[in-house]
Amino acid sequence: MRAVVMENYGGPEVLEVKDIQEPELQRAHRRIEVTRAGVNFADLHVRDNSYLAGVPLPYVPGNEVAGRLDGERVVALTRGGGYAEVAQARRLTTFSIPDDIDDDTALALTLQGQSAWHLLKTVLRLQSTDTVIVPAAAGGLGSLAVQLAKRTGARVVAMAGTEEKRSLALSLGADVAVDSTSATLASDLKDAAGGGANAALEMTGGETLHATMEALAPLGRMAVYGGVSGVETLVSTRDLMSMGKSIQGFWLPLLYGQRNALNEAMEDLFSAVRSSEIQVPSVTVYPLSAAARAHEDLAARRTTGKVALDPSC
Incomplete structure (x- = not known):
């Protein structure tokens, strides 16, 4: 599968798109075919090794995805591995996307x-x-x-x-x-x-x-x-x-083990979008191959709203 891989810590240039073997599915996790990978400030800290939790190298960054799980549309919070064509997430942090919510909107509501x-x-x-x-x-x-x-x-x-x-x-x-x-x-x-x-x-x-x-x-x-x-x-x-x-x-x-707390928030966020109480600004989508540019633009505050990667290009 195609994925963004960090072999070293450093600037955006350490983000390289490579063909790698899909990792073995971990216990209590689900395999998700990724349609969108969220880009967040936390990813910038992971990249330069200033994040709250250290990561082993080589490493595929990305802590949230939207995609398909056995044909069902889902969003999920992950512990890395999101910048790829296939990711995996725990059942506790995977949520079905309602039929009246599109993938980009659902992704924006997931981590941020x-x-x-x-x-x-x-x-x-x-x-x-x-x-x-x-x-x-x-x-x-x-x-x-x-x-x-x-x-x-x-x-x-x-x-x-x-x-x-x-x-x-x-x-x-x-x-x-x-x-x-x-x-x-x-x-x-x-x-x-x-x-x-x-x-x-x-x-x-x-x-x-x-x-x-x-x-x-x-x-x-x-x-x-x-x-x-x-x-x-x-x-x-x-x-x-x-x-x-x-x-x-x-x-x-800290809340990833508290399914009720996560569910309450997701359901309320979906409801707020449905009732037009909140509007999700347009999501800025970069090709997976442009992950480094996405990091540069986010760090320079050149973006508004949600930033995401498209693994299909």
Whole structure:
């Protein structure tokens, strides 16, 4: 089968398309013929060996797929192996795609949709009275988080680095959009939040994390789910105590053994799409052979919405 293989850690150039033998099916896993492989920021960290969990080399990256399982349309969360014509996933993390949902939409809801849903509902426990800060609001996760937050009735302060992306966030329901590259980001966020936000998502680290933290109101809470800047960020416990602010980390694989939690989120996401409460921005699809370019574009923030690979080309 054709697959993207990493022989070494490094930049996008280490992603090579090769013909490899299909791996033996693992216990409690299902074989999926892949039609779409999701590309996520986590894959960039896997590639340069900065991910939360290390991987052995050689390695086929990719943690989510859409495809066919015995003729049935499914999406699945995987532990690698997604950038290929054939992948395998545990039964616990494989979900049927409803007839009225297309593969691209279902894929966008699988890893990034699940993450956005659990960040807001499970971690932040967002309420209609809250004001929440959403970073990368035109990206795959952020664009869904904006809409899911508005669905609860919360006020949404979106962050994005270009005028075009801020306009997209506003069109998806954000109440106000802030330039994430601003030299006065903390005060911009605080002003946009009417003096301070009750809740915030954070996935950058470094100065952006500190600015977002500063923009939280007393007793405000933050959910951290990434560190795309690559900067290990320290937070003062004195600052946390003096303002009563809280930070909780989140990593979706922690829920992979909790089928009920995953099912609840998927069913609610499908329902929200069906009722037009959320809209999935157009998915940007690259050929499997262009995996390196997909990584380059994602890292450079040249994409909006979900990014995926097509294993058929």
